[in-house]
Amino acid sequence: MSAVAWIAVGSLIAWVWLLLGQGFYWRTDQRLPRHAEPPRWPSVTVVVPARDEAAMLPVSLPSLLAQDYPGEAEIILVDDCSRDGTGQVARDLSVRHGGLPLTVVSPGEPEPGWTGKLWAVRHGIALARQRKPEFLLLTDADIAHEPDSLRDLVAAAGTGGPDSFDLVSQMARLRVASGWERLVVPAFVYFFGQLYPFRRVNRAGARTAAAAGGCVLLRTEAAERARIPESIRQAVIDDVSLARAVQRSGGRIWLGLAERVDSVRPYPRLGDLWQMVSRSAYAQLRHSPLLLAGTVPGLALVYLGPPVTLVAGLLTGDPVAAWAGGAAWALMTATYLPMLTYYRQSLWLAPLLPFTAVLYLLMTVDSAVQHYRGRGAAWKGRTYSRPEATPDV
Known part of the structure; x- marks a missing residue:
């Protein structure tokens, strides 16, 4: 030949x-597990790291404020040294829309050895732990959730039985509107799945670990056991690092494609x-x-x-x-x-x-x-x- x-x-x-x-990896059938609703809905604190997100928050934050969740829930938005008034925009949206209680904090510039997002997450989680929630929802400032998103995530995590998860993450459906987005965005998720096949991630006793940083529901005790976020403070690919830390500490993780969680951030140009x-x-x-x-x-x-x-x-x-x-x-x-x-x-x-x-x-x-x-x-x-x-x- x-x-x-x-x-x-x-x-x-x-x-x-x-x-x-x-x-x-090429199959797209890994969707949120369906468990029975818990007899008592656990408390949840939503942590949103945000840097220069004043343009995104009017589209994304109202969807969090409007969550239809039967248990106790609150939102902590960590303003990561924004220069565009992100914190004030968040406060104004909370007053205008009502819904879940919102706290805005500003931790200042990150210390050496920390990436900016994880520095913000650190302060959000530290404040959340004072309320002792049973779950943390880590979600980005450009992610919009349907009203039942938090309810579905908590139900999918389970109540602590053999089918329960310590980390439940959904790959938000990214925006696909421009020609370049149509060409590049679906391939981004396709390549991610090729590197980290969702079925392998979700298998009990799996060695493959990954998460999608835009939407991660995490049991607080699992976060403490894995020393999140201190153990991954330098990670650039923080979502995969987080999943590995949880898995290494004995936690079970799940990752799938979202149906009711969307990224609203535009990427109109190839650049x-x-x-x-x-x-x-x-x-x-x-x-x-x-x-x-x-x-x-x-x-x-x-x-x-x-x-x-x-x-x-x-x-x-x-x-x-x-x-x-x-x-x-x-x-x-x-x-x-x-x-x-x-x-x-x-x-x-x-x-x-x-x-x-x-x-x-x-x-x-x-x-x-x-x-x-x-x-x-x-x-x-x-x-x-x-x-x-x-x-x-």
Whole structure:
């Protein structure tokens, strides 16, 4: 066989394995577990870290204030040194909409060794513990919840039996409105699921751990046992680090796709999406040049190999390359269809996944370049030059 044919066959083998051997990551059926409502609804404190979120809060915060929850619940919004009046906007919205009681606190700039979000979460949890809630809901300032979201999350966590969870997290449905969002956003969740197959995360005794930081319900005792957030204070990918800490401390976790929790943050331009991905992409590789060196050709083989070898096989009359490349591309396309369906997008976007994968590959390389330039993970005016990917617990 020709070299092109060998590449095509290698790509096909990779896609057969991804289809059948990677926890069926491409399926989108991991939705919130349904348990019976508890006889007594536990108390919950909602912690919202917010930095320069004055534009997002009028869309997201009223949905939290309006939660239809039968037990005791309150909201703590941690204003993380915002420069746009975030705290005052939150107070005004609370007065205007009523609903759950809201407390706004401002902890000041983070101490050395802390990322900004986790510093804010630390102060929110510390204040929450004074009220001794049984659950903490950690949710971002750009996440909108349907009125029964908190009720469903608590019911899904269970009452402490063998089917109960210490951490329940939903991957919020991200906004998909602009052309770039349609091309990039569903693939972001698809790639995340490929790295952390939800079915494996949710299996009892699982070794795979992950969470979606926009919506995490956490038992307070599990947070204390795992020393959250102190044990992950330097984490850039804080949601995955949080899930690992809970799992390592003996907790059981669950992760799935949301049906009634949405991100309202817009990413209308490619540059906006690029910044979102590149700020943590190299941290995902643990800032390892060796992992980066293996990732680049690996992604090229898996995602670029199929269309390139199909075209090359057709042009050169190489039937093995054309057949294997075409079959691999077909499998790739088929695995992407469920995610596009979940996002209510045209299925004709599925064959474009190789192009989107190239964008993500370039974002990852750019993330590494920025890291070695000393810029690290930059977000909202803060730069973490040498952050830890996942500190030891």
